[in-house]
Amino acid sequence: MSQILTLFRIIGAFVISVIRETGRIGVFLAEAVFWIPFPPYLFGRVIKQIYFIGVKTTLVILLTGTFTGMVLALQIYFTLSEFGAESRLGPIVALSLIKELGPVICALMVTGRAGSALAAEIGIMRITEQIDALDTMALNPYKYLIVPNLIAGIISLPLLNFIFVFVGVWGGYAVGIGLMGLSSGTYFGGIKDFVDSADILEGLYKSLSFGILITWISCYKGYFTGYGAEGVSKSTTQAVVLSSVTILIWDYFLTSILVA
Amino acid sequence: MIEVINLHKSFNGQEVLRGINLKVNDGQTLALIGGSGKGKSVLLKHIIGLLKPDSGKILINNEDISKLRGLKLKRLKERFGMVFQGGALFDSLTVFENVAFPLREKTRMKVSQIRETVFEELAEVGLSGAENKYPSEISGGMKKRVALARCLVMNPEIILFDEPTTGLDPLTGKAIHKMIRSCQKSYKFTAVMVTHEIPDIFSLVDRVAMLYNGSILAEGTPEEIQDSKDPVIHQFIHGELEGPLSIR
Secondary structure, three states: OOOHHHHHHHHHHHHHHHHHHHHHHHHHHHHHHHHHHOOOOOOOOHHHHHHOOHHHHHHHHHHHHHHHHHHHHHHHHHHHHHHOHHHHHHHHHHHHHHHHHHHHHHHHHHHHHHHHHHHHHHHHHHHHOOOHHHOOOOOOOOHHHHHHHHHHHHHHHHHHHHHHHHEEEEEEEHHHHHOOOOOHHHHHHHHHOOOOHHHHHHHHHHHHHHHHHHHHHHHHHHHHHOOOHHHHHHHHHHHHHHHHHHHHHHHHHHHHHHOO | OOEEEEEEEEEEOOEEEEEEEEEEEOOEEEEEEEEOOOOHHHHHHHOOOOOOOOEEEEEEEEEEEEOOOOOHHHHHHEEEEEOOOOOOOOOOHHHHHHHHHHHHHHOOOOOOHHHHHHHHHHHHHHOOOOOOOHHHHOOOHHHHHHHHHHHHHOOOEEEEOOOOOOOOOHHHHHHHHHHHHHHHHHHOOOOEEEEOOOOHHHHHHOOOEEEEEEEEEEEHHHHHOOOOOOOHHHHHHHHOOOOOOOOO
């Protein structure tokens, strides 16, 4: 009997901790969003963070986008050739990139490069009392640290996604036309026929929401970091893991909503 | 005037502050002494509104800081400055930028005025010439002086010092204490200082309060504290290993 009670106690404690954490992270986002319309408007910090989250991730996006498009074309070409449908290579590569792979891989790359760095930077500011120092100067830490990152994430992710899809389509082109001998007209003609604005909007909604998710979770983990170097290290790892998992789960639900 | 009334605070079920009562008059400097990890910094963070009490009041000129929200809290905080244990300087900014930060963010001063004020403050704390260095490039003592300059630049009515000389050699520590005292005389701010620098601190402050078991065991002039017959105070200020205080 006591073992059953212990089991219930453990499950109960786990459920309560999940609910508490969910509540805290929700309140954190609500507070950050609440402060967006109020001055001071820190345009300089937003631009700095766009540079940090967006511009500095561009090279990674160029590389991963190109090779994702190339490998996609290679895999799909051989499958399509079994049915004599090679002409569909262009639209399949483009749609996969626009609707799914572009936003998701892009978000995972930003999480790995910028999300971890955000959590570490804010975490170090927390343990060295720099956030408290802001507070004692009567400056709102949310306004100075969280809001610029959220806005930068919302702006950067769709732009990075656009770059990813663009180079990915050209990567597919290089394989399809350069290696497999398809005609350029077939490749781009198919894309023109099959890709419409709804597909592009789907990718845009996804990358926008991923931009919020990454900066929200990473900033939260850094803001409420544990003690010392170990605390920051844990927060950084948790920020990457939680962001990555959330991106994939949210991707499924958002896709379900958009498809419906 | 700062007045703490029956302040209680617990963390994870452990009661750190158990009914603190303390008063600091305008223009006075109060040293807060007591064992490590006994809640002195926690008390400071309550006074400046970084932590909310479980119960009790913290009155700053008769306004309870723990009850204030929004703009009222912001206005009250603007009258404060705090020098943190490690300085809490923004590590991505230079010394100049750190001191200029509150002026840039909170005033409408012109760039030239900011520049002039920052240079004046840095000269006041003996740091002329270190403007372009980053916090990682300067010593612990310099960091504390930059933190003091960053506080003074806004001319606050109250400054809280969290162990301003911890980790410094005795000479630098004394120099920092002397500098705080001289700044206090010229700027006339009220100061609360958490410190372990006994007996040096007795010649620098107006009042001393000792925190023990989560409450104020004694409060008085440095002479009164030094002459106290209380065995706990006697053991603590003389650094004796034998006595009612246990070392954990």
